[in-house]
Amino acid sequence: MNRQILVVEDEAPIREMITFVLEQNGFNAIEAEDYEQAKAKIVEPYPDLILLDWMLPGGTGVKLAKSLKQNEYTRSIPIIMLTARADEDDKVKGFDAGVDDYVTKPFSPKELIARIKAVIRRVSPTALEEAIEFHGMKLDPIAHRVSINDRSLDLGPTEFRLLHFFMTHTERVYSREQLLDNVWGTNVYVEDRTVDVHIRRLRKAITGEGHEDFIQTVRGSGYRFSGKLKTSA
Amino acid sequence: MNRQILVVEDEAPIREMITFVLEQNGFNAIEAEDYEQAKAKIVEPYPDLILLDWMLPGGTGVKLAKSLKQNEYTRSIPIIMLTARADEDDKVKGFDAGVDDYVTKPFSPKELIARIKAVIRRVSPTALEEAIEFHGMKLDPIAHRVSINDRSLDLGPTEFRLLHFFMTHTERVYSREQLLDNVWGTNVYVEDRTVDVHIRRLRKAITGEGHEDFIQTVRGSGYRFSGKLKTSA
DNA sequence: TGATGTGTGTAATATAAATGTCATAAAAAG
DNA sequence: CTTTTTATGACATTTATATTACACACATCA
Numbered sequence: 425m426n427r428q429i430l431v432v433e434d435e436a437p438i439r440e441m442i443t444f445v446l447e448q449n450g451f452n453a454i455e456a457e458d459y460e461q462a463k464a465k466i467v468e469p470y471p472d473l474i475l476l477d478w479m480l481p482g483g484t485g486v487k488l489a490k491s492l493k494q495n496e497y498t499r500s501i502p503i504i505m506l507t508a509r510a511d512e513d514d515k516v517k518g519f520d521a522g523v524d525d526y527v528t529k530p531f532s533p534k535e536l537i538a539r540i541k542a543v544i545r546r547v548s549p550t551a552l553e554e555a556i557e558f559h560g561m562k563l564d565p566i567a568h569r570v571s572i573n574d575r576s577l578d579l580g581p582t583e584f585r586l587l588h589f590f591m592t593h594t595e596r597v598y599s600r601e602q603l604l605d606n607v608w609g610t611n612v613y614v615e616d617r618t619v620d621v622h623i624r625r626l627r628k629a630i631t632g633e634g635h636e637d638f639i640q641t642v643r644g645s646g647y648r649f650s651g652k653l654k655t656s657a
Numbered sequence: 658m659n660r661q662i663l664v665v666e667d668e669a670p671i672r673e674m675i676t677f678v679l680e681q682n683g684f685n686a687i688e689a690e691d692y693e694q695a696k697a698k699i700v701e702p703y704p705d706l707i708l709l710d711w712m713l714p715g716g717t718g719v720k721l722a723k724s725l726k727q728n729e730y731t732r733s734i735p736i737i738m739l740t741a742r743a744d745e746d747d748k749v750k751g752f753d754a755g756v757d758d759y760v761t762k763p764f765s766p767k768e769l770i771a772r773i774k775a776v777i778r779r780v781s782p783t784a785l786e787e788a789i790e791f792h793g794m795k796l797d798p799i800a801h802r803v804s805i806n807d808r809s810l811d812l813g814p815t816e817f818r819l820l821h822f823f824m825t826h827t828e829r830v831y832s833r834e835q836l837l838d839n840v841w842g843t844n845v846y847v848e849d850r851t852v853d854v855h856i857r858r859l860r861k862a863i864t865g866e867g868h869e870d871f872i873q874t875v876r877g878s879g880y881r882f883s884g885k886l887k888t889s890a
Numbered sequence: 891t892g893a894t895g896t897g898t899g900t901a902a903t904a905t906a907a908a909t910g911t912c913a914t915a916a917a918a919a920g
Numbered sequence: 921c922t923t924t925t926t927a928t929g930a931c932a933t934t935t936a937t938a939t940t941a942c943a944c945a946c947a948t949c950a
C-alpha cells in the first residue's frame with residue numbers, strides 16, 4: 425500500500441514536478457496549492473507525510489505547520505519544509521514549528537526522495553511495530569499476539585488488524601468506509617456492512633472481561649474504540 | 658442530495674453499463690460520448706465528478722482533462738480516468754494532467770463505486786473540526802462525544818447535530834425553519850413543530866446541572882442557545 | 891488430488907434505536 | 921378568560937445495527 429504524500433506548493437510547475445517525481449517513486453501524491461486546499465485535504469485517511477512550501481503566499485506555510493502540530497490528531501504527521509532560502513533564521517523558525525526536515529530549493533529528485541524515505545523510516549516503524557497496551561489489553565504486532573489480562577486470545581487476521589487499528593486510534597469515530605480504507609486497504613472493494621460483521625467477530629472474541637464495551641457503536645456515524653465506557657443505561 | 662456524475666465514454670454499451678451502475682448506487686448520471694458533448698455538459702451546476710475515458714477518439718480524453726484542470730472554475734472537479742491499458746506511461750501522463758484516480762478496464766462495478774466514493778471522500782472536506790467547550794459542556798465532533806463537567810452523555814444523531822449547531826452559534830435566535838435548514842439540511846420536508854420535540858429531547862438529555870436552561874425559548878421567534886441565563890421570571 | 895479446516899464477504903432476518911407526527915397539557919400574551 | 925404558542929408524552933413508522941447462516945476461496949495435509 426503506497427504512502428500518501430501531500431504536496432503543498434503554490435507554484436504549479438514545481439508542484440507538478442514534485443508530484444511526478446513522487447509518483448515515479450511509488451508514492452501517492454495529493455496536491456494542494458494554498459493553505460485552504462491543504463487544510464481541506466488533511467482529513468482521514470491522513471497523508472503519511474506532508475511536503476510543505478515555506479513561501480506560501482501570506483506566510484501561511486509556517487502557520488499551517490504550527491496548526492498541524494498543535495492538533496492532537498495531525499501532530500504525528502511528519503512535515504518536510506521546502507524552502508528557497510538556506511537562511512539560518514528560517515531554519516530555526518521552521519524547526520520551532522515542529523517540522524521534521526528541510527529541503528532547500530533547488531533540490532534534486534534523488535535528494536527529495538531520500539529525505540522523504542529517511543523521515544518515514546524514522547517516524548513509522550515505531551508506530552507499526554511497537555506493542556500496545558490499553559486497559560489490560562496487550563497487542564504485539566511482531567509476535568502477532570493479543571491478550572487480555574494475560575489471557576491470550578485467538579483472532580483472525582482481519583480482526584487482528586481491526587483491533588490493531590482501533591488500539592492505535594482510540595477515542596475517535598470511524599465510519600465504515602474509513603475502517604475499510606484503513607484496515608482492509610484502499611483498493612479493496614467490499615460492502616460497508618461487512619464491517620459490522622467483523623466488529624461482531626471482534627467483540628465476540630474480546631468478550632468476557634467487559635472489554636467488548638470498548639468497541640462502541642455510534643449510531644449514524646460508525647464505531648469508536650474507547651476506554652470511557654458509556655454510562656450504563 | 659444525489660451526486661451528479663458525468664460519464665464521458667464513446668462506446669455506448671460501456672457508457673450505459675456505467676450509467677446503470679451509478680444509478681443503482683444512488684448517483685445521478687449524465688452521459689456524453691465525445692469531447693464536444695462533454696464540454697457542453699460541463700456547465701453550472703457542475704457535476705460532482707467526471708468519469709473520463711482515456712481513449713476517446715483523437716486522444717481527446719487527456720485534452721479534456723487538461724483543459725478542465727486549467728480552468729479556474731472546473732479545476733476542482735475530480736476526474737477519474739477509465740483506461741484499457743495498465744501502461745505506466747499513460748498513468749504518468751494522466752496524473753500529469755491532474756487526474757484524481759484511475760480505473761483500468763475491465764473493472765467491477767464494486768471497484769468503480771468504491772473509487773468514486775474514495776475520491777469524493779478525499780476531495781470533499783470533512784474539515785478538521787475542533788472540540789468546542791461552552792460553560793462546562795464539551796462537544797468533540799471527532800470522537801463524537803458530549804460531556805457536561807466530564808460526565809459524558811449520549812445523544813441521538815439529530816440531537817447531537819442540533820447541539821453542535823447551537824454550540825457553534827450561540828447568543829442568537831433561530832427560527833424553527835432556520836434550524837431545520839441548518840441541522841436537518843435544506844430541502845427536507847418536516848413539520849416545524851418537529852423542532853420542538855427535538856429541543857425537548859435535547860433539553861432532557863442535558864438536564865441535571867442546569868444546562869438545560871441554555872436552550873432558551875424565544876416566544877414567537879424560535880430558540881436561542883445562550884450562556885446568559887434568563888432572570889428568573 | 892481430494893478432504894478438511896479456516897477465514898471472508900454477503901444476504902437474510904431479528905433487534906434496537908431514532909424520527910416525525912399527533913393529541914393534549916401547560917404557559918404566555920392580550 | 922380567550923387566544924396563541926410552546927411543552928410534553930405516546931405511538932407508528934422508518935432506519936440502522938446486530939446476529940446468524942451460508943457459500944465460496946484458499947491453504948494444508950493426507
